[in-house]
Amino acid sequence: MILGKVEPPSTVYVNGKPYPVSARGYFVLGVSRLRKKDILVWSKTGGKKASKIVRVLAYPWPIQRIDGLPNTYVNPSPENVKRIRNDNRKVRSLRMAMANLIPFFLKKGFITPVKGPITGVFGSQRILNGKPRSPHHGLDFAVPMNTLVRCPADGIVRLAARNMYLMGNTLVIDHGLGVQSIFMHLNRISVKVGDAVKQGDVIGRVGKTGRATGPHLHWGITVGPIPVDPARLLDR
Numbered sequence: 001m002i003l004g005k006v007e008p009p010s011t012v013y014v015n016g017k018p019y020p021v022s023a024r025g026y027f028v029l030g031v032s033r034l035r036k037k038d039i040l041v042w043s044k045t046g047g048k049k050a051s052k053i054v055r056v057l058a059y060p061w062p063i064q065r066i067d068g069l070p071n072t073y074v075n076p077s078p079e080n081v082k083r084i085r086n087d088n089r090k091v092r093s094l095r096m097a098m099a100n101l102i103p104f105f106l107k108k109g110f111i112t113p114v115k116g117p118i119t120g121v122f123g124s125q126r127i128l129n130g131k132p133r134s135p136h137h138g139l140d141f142a143v144p145m146n147t148l149v150r151c152p153a154d155g156i157v158r159l160a161a162r163n164m165y166l167m168g169n170t171l172v173i174d175h176g177l178g179v180q181s182i183f184m185h186l187n188r189i190s191v192k193v194g195d196a197v198k199q200g201d202v203i204g205r206v207g208k209t210g211r212a213t214g215p216h217l218h219w220g221i222t223v224g225p226i227p228v229d230p231a232r233l234l235d236r
Contacts, residue, residue, distance in 0.1 A: 001179070001221070001228045002029040002054060010045040020178065022101045028177045030223025031056060033123050033135060064124040064136065066213065073166065073211040074129045080165055087164040091172065091182065094158050095225045098178040104154035105175045108199050110233045113152050113183065113219050114206065116143035120218070122229035137227035138182070138220030145215040146187055147206040150199075152219070152230075155181070157195045157203075167218075168209025173197060181230075184218040185209050 006012060008025040019041075021027045029039065035056050042051035076084060120140030126133045151173060158180065159172035169186040187207025197203060208215045221230045 030226030065127040
């Protein structure tokens with residue numbers, strides 16, 4: 001995730017397309033795990049222009065093997081594939097909206113939602129029951145059932161969904177400028193859609209709902225539709 005600032009009022013373009021900017025001139029870019037080309041960012045204020053190239057470098061993504069999953073979660077039936085697509089559509093529609101242009105996270109940054117060992121890192125290629133699947137788009141924390149989950153940064157609750165097929169009980173919090181947190185496999189959700197939450201507030205409890213071999217928390221961060229590594233946002 002890359003934070004940018006221009007002198008307002010300015011128009012920002014990313015690879016030639018207009019990009020949302022806050023009233024104070026802040027904007028956020030997400031760099032896709034699979035991106036191979038540099039990113040051209042330029043801004044225009046009146047007759048003045050400024051530009052910057054964001055260099056994108058190769059990275060050795062790890063491989064993670066997970067065995068012992070029920071076959072229905074690795075090779076779902078046509079009926080469950082339909083459920084998965086509907087679940088993904090709900091989350092994707094929130095990410096594409098980018099309606100909130102207030103960067104709530106600027107003052108205090110991000111904290112971890114739980115404290116415990118990390119058993120899954122961002123970007124790792126997943127091998128589930130011996131079969132290659134999509135890369136992992138978040139951090140997995142191996143913590144006990146019903147561990148309190150705290151809000152990593154100020155924001156607004158956009159989704160509080162129960163019984164999603166793969167994600168289980170799922171929560172999405174909008175931190176502004178297209179930056180959102182997603183929390184999966186929860187046992188309990190303690191907030192509702194529309195709630196304003198502060199950093200450190202209890203928002204739920206760890207569970208093992210959906211596709212999970214045991215109690216853990218999946219925490220993901222997206223910028224618009226692009227997943228980014230939550231670990232790189234901590235202590236910054």
